[in-house]
Amino acid sequence: MFYYPSPAISLLEHILVDNWGAYASNFSAAITPCTNYVTEIGDAAPNSGRTTAAQWLRVGFHDFVTADVAAGTGGLDASIGFETFRDENKGSAFNDSFTFWRPFVNEFVPMADLVALGTVMSVNLCGGKYIPFRPGRVDATGADPTTGVPEPGSSLEETLAQFGRSGFNQADSIGLTACGHTMGSAHHSGFPEVSDNSTLSANNTNGGINFDTSRGAFDPLVVHEYIDGTGNRGGPLVTSFNETSRSDLRLYESDGNATMEELYAQGDGFQDTCVELLSRMLNTVPAQVVLQDAIQPVAIKPVNVTWDIIDEKQLVLSGKIRILDTEAETGRNVTISFSNGYSEVVKVENATGVSIFGVTQYAPFSIDGSKITDASSFTVLTDGLETAAFDIQDRAFIVPGLTEITGNTVFVTIAADANRDDFDASKLTVRVATPITQPLTLGPRMAFSDVQLEAAGGSLGDVRYWSGVVVVDQPVGAVSVRLSYGEEPLDIMLLDAGVAGW
Ligand code: HEM
Numbered sequence: 001m002f003y004y005p006s007p008a009i010s011l012l013e014h015i016l017v018d019n020w021g022a023y024a025s026n027f028s029a030a031i032t033p034c035t036n037y038v039t040e041i042g043d044a045a046p047n048s049g050r051t052t053a054a055q056w057l058r059v060g061f062h063d064f065v066t067a068d069v070a071a072g073t074g075g076l077d078a079s080i081g082f083e084t085f086r087d088e089n090k091g092s093a094f095n096d097s098f099t100f101w102r103p104f105v106n107e108f109v110p111m112a113d114l115v116a117l118g119t120v121m122s123v124n125l126c127g128g129k130y131i132p133f134r135p136g137r138v139d140a141t142g143a144d145p146t147t148g149v150p151e152p153g154s155s156l157e158e159t160l161a162q163f164g165r166s167g168f169n170q171a172d173s174i175g176l177t178a179c180g181h182t183m184g185s186a187h188h189s190g191f192p193e194v195s196d197n198s199t200l201s202a203n204n205t206n207g208g209i210n211f212d213t214s215r216g217a218f219d220p221l222v223v224h225e226y227i228d229g230t231g232n233r234g235g236p237l238v239t240s241f242n243e244t245s246r247s248d249l250r251l252y253e254s255d256g257n258a259t260m261e262e263l264y265a266q267g268d269g270f271q272d273t274c275v276e277l278l279s280r281m282l283n284t285v286p287a288q289v290v291l292q293d294a295i296q297p298v299a300i301k302p303v304n305v306t307w308d309i310i311d312e313k314q315l316v317l318s319g320k321i322r323i324l325d326t327e328a329e330t331g332r333n334v335t336i337s338f339s340n341g342y343s344e345v346v347k348v349e350n351a352t353g354v355s356i357f358g359v360t361q362y363a364p365f366s367i368d369g370s371k372i373t374d375a376s377s378f379t380v381l382t383d384g385l386e387t388a389a390f391d392i393q394d395r396a397f398i399v400p401g402l403t404e405i406t407g408n409t410v411f412v413t414i415a416a417d418a419n420r421d422d423f424d425a426s427k428l429t430v431r432v433a434t435p436i437t438q439p440l441t442l443g444p445r446m447a448f449s450d451v452q453l454e455a456a457g458g459s460l461g462d463v464r465y466w467s468g469v470v471v472v473d474q475p476v477g478a479v480s481v482r483l484s485y486g487e488e489p490l491d492i493m494l495l496d497a498g499v500a501g502w
Pocket of ligand 1: 050051054055057058061090091092093150151152159176177178179180181183184185186187188189190191194237247248251
């Protein structure tokens with residue numbers, strides 16, 4: 001399978017962009033509508049008074065805020081998964097979210113990037129702006145030794161010191177908290193010291209008091225209701241029956257409400273302030289981690305592009321071209337031109353996908369390998385969009401129809417052009433990466449195994465086959481198979497991606 005521009009970026013872009021409709025990634029389903037709640041076991045629980053989109057944002061904050069920027073430790077690294085037993089991480093948000101995200105983790109997609117993406121998507125899909133999402137986080141292998149998440153009963157000094165350690169000054173801390181507390185609620189179950197039991201009802205079984213009157217919307221309302229004294233007046237951490245638990249009030253008043261007044265005056269500019277503050281939060285990572293450039297939605301994206309062998313007798317290159325545009329165009333033509341001079345015009349399918357970034361359409365193709373012999377790239381051209389170019393290679397590939405996981409056994413078949421001058425079969429290697437459970441967190445870890453290849457029977461022209469089998473531990477997400485020639489990675493295939501796949 002060819003991934004453009006890389007497996008990590010392609011898979012993460014899929015989650016970010018393919019929100020609803022045809023070929024949606026299923027990630028957005030949990031936060032659609034934005035007041036939706038899915039429990040730890042994946043059931044919808046509309047009467048609980050909980051909000052998945054808000055939980056995702058809170059998980060991002062709690063993972064981040066144990067960062068020590070001076071020491072270069074902590075930040076967004078999914079260590080929160082190991083820290084749920086800490087009193088400062090009360091509530092169901094962490095295990096609920098990790099359970100939902102877990103199937104999306106694989107060799108290329110770490111949990112830490114999903115923690116960040118959770119915040120990006122909650123904000124963007126629920127009324128806020130796109131926080132440019134920079135991938136490349138690395139999952140922690142244990143709890144962060146640094147503790148200290150602000151709690152409702154924390155003193156102002158302690159709270160500001162905790163924010164300060166993670167790189168946020170007083171005004172930033174007020175802004176970030178207002179950006180966070182524009183969604184969701186504080187719940188009696190978990191925080192009886194904030195919300196008393198009068199909040200419990202059949203329609204609110206966890207006893208949530210909402211921070212503002214639009215708990216599912218990322219909007220400036222919490223600031224307006226706080227300053228104007230309307231609606232929820234800034235929410236339960238301002239108005240709690242228990243004065244000790246009024247942590248938002250203490251924080252907002254700590255500069256005489258100057259920052260809250262400023263956020264109020266910004267109007268919709270509040271959204272830009274939140275993009276800036278939340279970006280800083282999400283991009284706070286351990287010193288040794290280097291984030292990549294922000295992912296931008298791709299207008300022309302080849303997906304599931306792969307060589308395959310049909311009925312043991314025909315080599316084909318198949319896949320789909322995803323077109324992301326402002327609107328759908330029925331019957332749109334898509335021209336695919338290969339570097340050997342061959343080109344084909346294909347049409348988009350009728351089904352459309354809906355994205356926060358536009359509308360997606362898909363043009364499937366299946367091209368006879370004999371027509372594109374020696375092609376090393378192709379370009380895609382369609383009305384109104386800039387032509388895009390993509391590399392391919394035909395040295396060797398994983399045969400999708402003959403590669404699978406059954407139970408815990410991975411069967412791999414690869415095909416290679418054995419007639420090339422420089423071909424050396426002993427240089428072909430296959431490695432399998434399996435996301436498996438690990439103690440103390442719902443975040444998986446990767447287990448790697450090498451597959452011993454043996455020459456297999458059959459051939460197709462100059463193409464010969466090799467196959468191998470490996471038994472892996474029980475996977476909790478997609479298993480990836482990587483074929484290399486010496487040091488050079490040639491092909492990758494994800495097996496059983498389930499709801500997380502295309
Ligand atoms: C002084 C700092 C803060 C304190 C003391 C605090 C405390 C709390 C508490 C006690 C809850 C209730 C949780 C529950 O009942 O499940 C809560 C909810 C929440 N917090 Fe904070 N928080 C702070 C700052 C932040 C920041 C900076 C963000 C994000 C940028 C954030 C995002 C959220 C969200 C989205 C919720 C709603 C969760 C839900 O509805 O499940 N908080 N916070």
